[in-house]
């Protein structure tokens with residue numbers, strides 16, 4: 001037996017794979033030389049203390065992003081903030097405080113953390129496989145010093161007692177072997193395995209998250225109810241489109257859909273009157289050239305097509321408008337989607353007549369009608385024209401009229417919901433004000449001088465805004481997170497512990513059995529488990545009849561006393 | 565038909581409110597009973613003389629004997645109780661070996677009686693509050709966690725339920741009674757005055773079965789984290805007190821009287837760690853469930869919305885705490901401060917974010 005085995009602290013060796021640590025006050029600076037420094041730096045980076053500090057920094061660094069508006073969450077708020085704070089705004093912008101989670105400093109922290117993580121996992125895995133292959137360390141000389149201890153004198157021989165202990169421990173799925181006069185056993189490797197699994201799962205989750213960001217695509221499309229207003233998943237069909245830096249157009253899933261009907265219901269009365277209750281979009285869709293299928297998309301229930309998901313994210317009204325020119329010819333007859341500006345779906349937009357219109361003199365012109373729509377009108381003379389309720393109870397449409405050049409061909413990208421009046425003239429009423437009228441369904445507004453008319457038809461359709469996203473790596477993120485939870489559970493609930501059973505002849509020739517246990521941390525379970533083991537072993541190796549006074553288990557330790 | 569349904573719903577909501585107020589009244593009685601328990605306990609021997617912690621007593625207790633109720637069977641099948649092997653336990657080197665105090669009553673019989681009354685009242689109040697949660701759920705016909713009022717009500721109820729569960733499992737946790745009942749009263753007071761929202765259904769975005777999973781685990785984690793935080797605070801007090809006593813300094817009479825009756829710092833620390841570590845995986849799961857729900861509702865599973873950010877911060881803070889426990893030089897008090905900071909993050913996520921920060925999770929129902 002080597003000398004070192006007698007020191008009880010060695011019994012704790014390798015009970016964990018946590019990196020061994022130097023205390024802050026004993027961190028030794030390396031001897032000169034680049035390699036020395038690199039090695040020193042690496043050892044620091046992969047120590048528990050630095051992992052702790054980096055974790056702490058990460059949580060600290062995440063805070064400003066929740067208090068300052070973020071570009072990726074709401075860029076209109078960012079712009080408003082910039083306007084309100086003339087000095088602070090640009091400073092924040094420089095510090096990337098509007099893009100915290102993609103900022104250099106935030107990235108630096110988590111990249112360091114993950115380098116540290118990899119640098120920590122590799123040696124720990126190595127060490128752990130080593131532990132799995134080697135056997136539990138032999139018994140320390142003085143078992144009485146261990147956290148839990150039991151002893152008795154038995155009629156069985158030392159060999160019999162050891163044999164019985166070995167059998168018993170193995171039956172309880174300890175890894176056990178006889179070393180010298182004692183059985184050494186260990187259990188709870190799952191703790192270490194779980195811990196490593198958890199840390200590896202963190203890496204998987206990070207990679208999945210990163211790939212999701214890089215290959216992601218996301219776009220919006222406003223679709224009006226009815227035939228001929230559908231959507232096909234190609235780049236040109238999107239109203240707006242964003243994608244990660246590694247995304248390619250050919251990655252778009254081929255499918256198309258049409259909105260058959262949108263249903264929105266709202267709380268009709270009470271203090272929460274107007275609060276939305278259901279949003280439902282009945283659609284038909286087809287994958288590639290496949291057959292047409294029916295589906296319902298709800299707020300929490302996207303349509304899944306291959307890798308893509310179609311979410312219902314907004315809705316609004318599209319009154320059907322008919323415009324006739326000076327000769328009475330219909331030049332436009334279609335639902336015109338308008339954008340909501342408040343929770344009661346007060347909406348604005350523009351009816352644009354691009355071509356086909358001829359004025360009284362037979363000249364081609366373009367028309368633009370800024371529109372203001374309320375699904376529930378408060379009634380004439382009720383001050384401002386804002387909607388009272390989001391449902392269609394008393395719809396009204398307010399229109400004014402412009403003619404001239406819409407400048408849609410000017411090459412400047414145009415917002416379809418806004419009117420560029422730089423090349424247009426308003427129609428005026430008799431008193432010289434802008435010509436303006438509020439219509440109820442079925443009513444027609446005739447333009448001055450017989451320049452034509454615009455009709456607010458009785459039919460009012462709804463539209464739904466869809467978001468079509470594709471984010472590969474979701475599966476991996478899910479696998480990673482499930483593995484993380486499993487690993488954590490193993491790591492936090494499994495106790496890793498060692499048990500030694502020594503059986504040797506005492507001075508009077510009677511066998512003395514000693515049991516001792518050691519856990520990674522002080523635990524109430526360990527003595528309990530040891531008591532069960534002792535009781536079971538006692539069945540096989542019963543106490544010897546009392547001839548002499550029982551040997552004192554440990555001179556320094558009175559066995560009776562305090563609490564349990 | 566809908567009118568009748570609306571009327572029953574209003575009735576149920578009314579019943580729920582009555583139950584909440586009744587629960588608050590009974591909690592108040594439990595609070596008074598706990599106070600009486602502490603007051604009566606102060607005349608007990610421990611309360612008066614603080615006998616347990618004198619250095620002389622301390623020296624004797626370097627090791628403790630654990631004699632678990634293990635029955636040793638003899639040949640005949642009868643159980644022999646004679647010379648069953650005893651298990652001796654010994655604390656790690658350097659650890660202070662202070663026994664747990666006897667509890668608020670300090671062994672005083674009348675004090676103990678009041679303590680029991682307090683627990684019974686707490687149980688009654690818990691049942692009333694649980695009834696309120698159920699009535700509320702029935703009245704709105706959904707999970708009763710649609711706004712902060714409902715959230716607060718469920719939160720305190722679950723915290724008390726967890727405490728009663730510990731008591732039922734015969735854990736040494738009655739010391740939690742007074743602080744818990746006090747905070748529950750505060751929580752319900754705030755809920756019924758400032759956070760109150762008429763019973764109503766959810767906006768469609770909140771209407772998903774992930775609500776049940778995500779929010780119920782979030783509430784449960786919060787309640788258990790809260791118990792961990794109380795244990796941590798008491799650990800910090802008791803630890804300072806024990807350190808003083810070990811140096812031979814004497815604390816004031818009131819301090820001694822209270823501290824001597826509480827469990828040891830080591831017990832508080834152990835409980836706090838166990839409780840925090842045990843719910844940490846569940847908290848992890850809560851965040852994942854939230855991410856899955858967000859993926860269904862908003863098209864992205866992680867959007868750095870303020871609520872998500874603070875869940876993440878809370879998670880990282882608890883991860884910090886768990887790391888600190890395994891790091892030399894960070895165990896003990898420093899780790900305890902981290903645990904409190906982590907709970908502070910949880911609280912901020914619950915109150916602060918709902919009230920001060922606007923995000924997609926704007927379900928607070930307070931304008």
Ligand code: HEM
Nearest residue numbers: 018019046047048051116117120195202491492883886890
């Ligand atoms: C992304 C950052 C990290 C997170 C979120 C994280 C999280 C955690 C959590 C929650 C635990 C508790 C589970 C347990 O006790 O078994 C833990 C334990 C542990 N972590 Fe990490 N960790 C991270 C990085 C690291 C790094 C970089 C190291 C290496 C220096 C490391 C080494 C350890 C060790 C050794 C344990 C076990 C402690 C013990 O068993 O008591 N972790 N980690």
